[in-house]
Amino acid sequence: MYIINRDNKQSKKIEAITFSSLGLKERDDLQEWIVKEPTILGEELLIIQKEFSGFSDTNERLDLLAIDRKGNLVIIENKLDDSGKDVTWQAMKYASYCSTLGKDGIRKIYQDYLNKTEPGIIAEDKICDFLNKSDFDEVQLNHDLSQRIILVAREFRKEVTSTVLWARKFRIQIQCIKVTPYLFEGHLLLDTEQIIPVKDVADITISLDEKAHDEIATGAEIAEREVIRNRFWNELLPKMNAKSQLFSGISTDSTHYDHWLTAGAGMSGLGYSFVITKKYAAVELGINKPNQEENKKIFDLLIEDKENIEQIFGAPLSWQRLDDKKMSRITYILDGVNVFNEDDWPQMQQFLVENMIKLNDALKKNINKLKQSL
Structure with a gap:
């Protein structure tokens, strides 16, 4: 050396x-x-x-x-x-x-x-x-x-x-x-x-x-779960696209096996995600730029306007700075639902569509300001 x-x-x-x-x-x-x-x-x-x-x-x-x-x-x-x-x-x-x-x-x-x-x-x-x-x-x-x-x-x-x-x-x-x-x-x-x-x-x-x-x-159980999630996404996207263009860039012909589905939030490194699990469903803004310090700065700037953002959204949000991780996120959760129980799908899909639109409405003004200033 x-x-x-x-x-x-x-x-x-x-x-x-x-x-x-x-x-x-x-x-x-x-x-x-x-x-x-x-x-x-x-x-x-x-x-x-x-x-x-x-x-x-x-x-x-x-x-x-x-x-x-x-x-x-x-x-x-x-x-x-x-x-x-x-x-x-x-x-x-x-x-x-x-x-x-x-x-x-x-x-x-x-x-x-x-x-x-x-x-x-x-x-x-x-x-x-x-x-x-x-x-x-x-x-x-x-x-x-x-x-x-x-x-x-x-x-x-x-x-x-x-x-x-x-x-x-x-x-x-x-x-x-x-x-x-x-x-x-x-x-x-x-x-x-x-x-x-x-x-x-x-x-x-x-x-x-x-x-x-x-x-x-790729065992039988995981394969079955992937098929179920795929069907859920392909049911959800048309309902979302009928009310908002936020996820219009994602084709319903694609296969979506993961428990999340993400679309851009109008600024590089920021994305809106649907999340589905066997315990809850959620909508969230993920702040995941390559630099951890920049992610925390963006989160801190957003949370300064927390009161106004939550007033527009219509409910308290979960603000997760995640100091020990690179990313941060802002999320809204529906507990007690299970994506692998198809009886829960109507409730989950209504929750996801309505609250993703509300989350975008509550945050888009702040995100546009951040995009210009950063």
Whole structure:
């Protein structure tokens, strides 16, 4: 690694060091860095347990257990300067143990972890948010043979890399990530590099794995729910388009499987959404520009006129700044309805059409001002 002086074009090499030379520990340091920022490993992961030892008939414990964006369990084994020769076998054992975990067991494991780290936070809500699902019933976790392994170390022995390459031939999802510490002017730097599979190859492999995963995940229950939502949307849109042009750009010939349907709100990054779940229906304005700070600024400017907006709308709205998330939203909810109960559809569709028009009427003047000023 080099540091570059942009003025004189000179470069200075920063020498790699070892974890042991700094007195760093596997559990107290490297593991905690990953817990606090899982993207160190090159992807978004939800850490659901650390030092997990909840296996029957054994006292063994894995370092970190996570969920990826596909709902797969990810077993993370951390080493420091030397991977050791048995880490592959160790991790494969843990993956085999975890393969038997069901959705409710995973939820309980995560809830136990949250009770210690974030008391009061509900595991189901966090998992749904991470996987972008509206209801825990729609979440699928830990499909058969979908468990993944990530090995982390500064150096990997040939015994390890050889075994990993062999295992991958049998479609075992196992990766090696090299972590190298550097010290520069008192600052500790960490460089991470995925060495197996080579990243360019991994991009191709992952896309194939995702396709296979999607085919497996499309079970009968989810397929049925998608069909129901599709029929709901194709009933709702003509009713909406008969009274407003807000969603006229969305064709009723398209297939809409998700639990939300969004149209532009007249300003880049802002969208009006219908939301349908098995517990409620909602209309909302989503503020979701690429920059989190800009989203919060827009929300704050809108809420300054809260009294006037709600007076035009005709009811109190739910103002959700969502400080820990990139987006913010303003929403109005009808509780106690279920999109999978067709008897609720007339009430839901009337609510959605009437209140989406009212929400647009209440906000469009403010949005136009924001568009001009920002």
